[in-house]
Amino acid sequence: MDGYEFQKFVANLFKKLGFVNVEVGPPTADGGIDISMEQRTDISTVRFIVECKHHPEGTIGRPVVQKLHSAVVHTPVLDKGIIVTSGHFSSKAIQYAEEVGIELIDIEKLTELARKAEMLIQTKPSLSIENCFPTSKKTELVEKLFSFLQVDLNGFNKDYAKVEEIGLKLLSSYMVDYSIEATFSTSVGVIHSIHEKSSLFLTGDGGEPINPIITNPLLPMRYNISELNEDNLKEVKLLERGRFVKSYKEIKESAIETLRQIYTKTVGYYGANNVHYTKTCVPKKKHIALMDVKQVYIPVWNIIVSILKSKYLIVGTENPQKLNVFPSKLIVVKETSGIQPYPDNCMVCFKPMEDKKYLCNECGMIVCSNDIFTCKKCGKLICEKHVISKRKFLIFSDKYCPPCAKSEGII
Numbered sequence: 001m002d003g004y005e006f007q008k009f010v011a012n013l014f015k016k017l018g019f020v021n022v023e024v025g026p027p028t029a030d031g032g033i034d035i036s037m038e039q040r041t042d043i044s045t046v047r048f049i050v051e052c053k054h055h056p057e058g059t060i061g062r063p064v065v066q067k068l069h070s071a072v073v074h075t076p077v078l079d080k081g082i083i084v085t086s087g088h089f090s091s092k093a094i095q096y097a098e099e100v101g102i103e104l105i106d107i108e109k110l111t112e113l114a115r116k117a118e119m120l121i122q123t124k125p126s127l128s129i130e131n132c133f134p135t136s137k138k139t140e141l142v143e144k145l146f147s148f149l150q151v152d153l154n155g156f157n158k159d160y161a162k163v164e165e166i167g168l169k170l171l172s173s174y175m176v177d178y179s180i181e182a183t184f185s186t187s188v189g190v191i192h193s194i195h196e197k198s199s200l201f202l203t204g205d206g207g208e209p210i211n212p213i214i215t216n217p218l219l220p221m222r223y224n225i226s227e228l229n230e231d232n233l234k235e236v237k238l239l240e241r242g243r244f245v246k247s248y249k250e251i252k253e254s255a256i257e258t259l260r261q262i263y264t265k266t267v268g269y270y271g272a273n274n275v276h277y278t279k280t281c282v283p284k285k286k287h288i289a290l291m292d293v294k295q296v297y298i299p300v301w302n303i304i305v306s307i308l309k310s311k312y313l314i315v316g317t318e319n320p321q322k323l324n325v326f327p328s329k330l331i332v333v334k335e336t337s338g339i340q341p342y343p344d345n346c347m348v349c350f351k352p353m354e355d356k357k358y359l360c361n362e363c364g365m366i367v368c369s370n371d372i373f374t375c376k377k378c379g380k381l382i383c384e385k386h387v388i389s390k391r392k393f394l395i396f397s398d399k400y401c402p403p404c405a406k407s408e409g410i411i
Contacts, residue, residue, distance in 0.1 A: 006054035010084050010110075011035050014050070016117035033071075046079045053085040056107070060085050062092040069100045084110060088244075091131075091174075091294045095248040108243045131175075132228040132297040133218055136318060138166060138235045144323040145303055145314065152325075153366065155359040155381040160308050167302040168233065171214075172204025172242025175222065175296040176255040180263060182287040184279070191269045192281045200255055200262075204244040204295065207254040209262075217324040218298065218317060225296055239302060244295050251293055259288050304339060308364030314342045346371055348384050362386045362401055377404040
């Protein structure tokens, strides 16, 4: 589909959605009107001008919005402007469109409208994204995975492990750079102050705060985001790409309220009469400055790895040095898949593994120190479920792995 075919497709879509007098401009590049149309109600007629931008792997910036807004303002017969793209809009374009009342329709919204109009739209997943945290090549990611397991699991050997699948979810987020300056005082003087400058992440589809477990390891890289490198993902399965549906105004309001909640603190102090008091210090809106809002994709790796007879799903983000693995409470798997979330609790007694985790060298289960034993003959680590005991004294016994127990004639 070329640019003019895209223009005709959009015109046909608006016709099916109930717009009338839909007219398509000529296939020229002279800056003319792409589509003009009307929307009629019982009491009024609203006249629209539509700008079409067929850039499946591109990002539409603020200048395009400014140009259309100028056309609407200086044309008395026009009421509203719409920009439709087969790609995406930059954060500055979204912000400016919100301010001046230009409606933006990106590929996600366009697909929804086409579905509503019962029209077929085929889109090739585009990985060319303006803002994304860095990703590694598959080989580099596997090295980070094995490095993590080597440190996290006592008894791990990379010969025990096989990476079955590597998938990538692109979590859409609004990265809000902010500063907050607040001082709280009573009759005795300053009791609390806030001087902070950082970034807050809100979900692209709902505007809710993203769990800091996911975003905190990424903060040192927040000024190094760039276009997603497709070459790094040739052997990776794209599982999901999030959407950006919130306006700049909505994100701004959500960010301010979230920051007020985060930085609210109840402090204790002694008054002049030596009596202890408490005061809840809640930052006001005027204390918070939002310096920038960007649409940023957070790459979340989903790695399925077999370790001996067990299969795990390991989910996390990465930085240049390591893989930041999420706790099991953030990982969801189908019960029928035969795959387990990489555990935080012992797989035998189900208690939290606050100290070192241990890998059973027989079955691949991950257990705590109370449920792991060392084979007397070969030295391998064996979990409670597979250890074979041979009584030595009244209250003591030797521990063997199944193969060694068999060779010793114990079983």
